[in-house]
Amino acid sequence: MLEIAKALQQCWTNKERAALATIVDVDGAAYRREGARCLVLENGSVIGTLSGGCVEGDLLEHARQVIDTGIPREIRYDFRSEGDLFWGLGVGCNGALTIWLQPFDPVHRPEQAQRQLQAFEQRVSALNEYTSGLVLESKDPARVPAGSYLILNRGETEFGDPASAGVTCGLANNTVHGVSVKLFVETVKPRPRLMIFGAGADAVPLVEGAKRLHWHVTVADHRQDYLDRDHFAAADERVLMSRHQYSHMSVMNEAYVVVMTHNYELDRMLVQSLLPGSISYLGVLGSHNRIQRMLDEIQADCGELNEESLEKLHSPVGLDIGADSPEEIALSILSELVCRKNARSGQSLRLRKGLLHERQYSGGLLVVNL
Incomplete structure (x- = not known):
């Protein structure tokens, strides 16, 4: 969504027309679900994706008509059974897509285009x-x-x-x-917010990976020279803190936090100050023995930790993929973050029974749990 918002802003600035495509209904299995979007520019470039290439070629022709006429339209693609063979794609999605195409025209319809742009800017900057x-x-x-x-x-x-x-x-x-x-x-x-404590070299691929997922990323450290490295230019925020702040740190509610300072005392202070809060996830780099020692010390100082606090604690941090390099470790952590965000287990999809995306109907309105 962030890349589409940026592309719309560029179209507005350059007075370039485009067509915005939104999947509004899916019946059966599909590459992407309701709410997925792409932006088709007047020059034929496409920002974002709605499928694995199943519809984009044909959609481009419809988009050109929408751009030229300024009239939105609804398009349906059905790839179930013989429908897949009819299109000659053999994609095997076994589903049907309904796509809404609408014009973005800052030249002839500037007021409408401005409202569209504002709607997308609101989406990517929303705090609630x-x-x-x-x-x-x-x-x-x-x-x-x-x-x-x-x-x-x-x-x-x-x-x-x-x-x-x-x-x-x-x-x-x-x-x-x-x-x-x-x-x-x-x-x-x-947008999910990731707070990383520790600006070491192994935090670099984690920042870069989270930004590719369009998360809002903050890096915090007490060492100015570490934060100033060009590696962290992609971060949305870089926070310089003093060492004593680690012991009474608070972050935004529902944030996801990864602690990787490589300093036992700093990590322990962060875990002690963050565990009671309302963050969604607290990942701590290190071994089982290391985190258990921390928890024993914290409980000796503060009393027994409740189950709700401990449930959000993930240490050793990440999924078990045998990660070794900083890049693999970042992949492991990011995978666990996405699992937590989407309330999924992280098991192999071949073991999942039923549809990959659960669906239900409520009050005449389609409900999709992604």
Whole structure:
């Protein structure tokens, strides 16, 4: 989403037209799920991806028409059974995609384009979860045009706040300001935030990997010369702290934290100050014996640690992939972070029973648990 927001900003600045494609419905198995997007530029370049190459070629032709006419359209691709052979792709996705294509035109429709840009900038900078709605069809386009973005938590629709009903992503027919509309509803969550304590060389691939996943990354250390290294230029924030701050450190709620200072006392102070907080994840580099020693010392000072605090603690940090090099260790940590974020086990997908993406229906509105 971040790369699309940046591309839209560039299109706005350069006054270049484009078409924004959004998957609004999936039936069966597919490469990507509802809410996935790509941006097709007027020169034919594509930012983002909706499939493993199954639809992009054909989608490009539809995008050109949307750019030229300024009229949005809904496109459906069906790759189930003979449909796959019909397209001659043999991709084997065994699913059907419904894609919404809408124009981004800062030349002829600057007000509409500015609203689209603002909606995406809000998504990537959000600090709190909210529910948005994209109008696909409207009985009164003059009052509620197709392509409009709504913040549904504010009660524009008759069903109120979809998030309170467990809705995360799907299609709905409802009323907005008295107008019957077809909506694509999404629960927009803030970008995951990763806080890394320790600006050593092994933190570099972790920062780079997290940025490729579009996480917001902060690196903290008490050594200015370590933080100033060009290796950490990609980080969103670099925080210089004094040594005594390690013992009473607090971070943003729901953040993910990795402790890798390579200093036992500093790590212990961080674990002691961060464990009671409301962070989502606390990973600590080191062995089983090392973390157990820390916990024994912390419990001697502060009393018994509760299960809720210990559940968020991951040490040794990362998944068991036999990681050895800094790059492999970063991959191991990032994999565990994503597992934690998505509430998954990290087991091999061949062992997973049923669909890779769980689906359920609620109140006439499609719910997708990604």
